[in-house]
Amino acid sequence: MARFYCDACKEEFEHSSPSKKEYTDSFFGCCWQYVAPCPQCGKECTEKKEPQKKKRTSSSGGGCSSGCCGSCSCCG
Secondary structure, three states: EEEEEOOOEEEEHHHHHHOEEEEEEEEOOOEEEEEEEEOOOOOOEEEOOOOOOOOOOOOOOOOOOOOOOOOOOOOO
């Protein structure tokens, strides 16, 4: 089930069979998103996206761990 958020009702809800809506973005061009009707007001709502927590990794060049490429004076 996908989670959706209604801006009008300020409520989250789940929907088992959302539909796919295509739209044109001025920057990205042709895009799509999942939409579902709000069970309370009937407004078309978009899928609620949670930000993904990314693990920080050190730079692949090694070095002093200050984000350099390994060529600064403290790295040799």
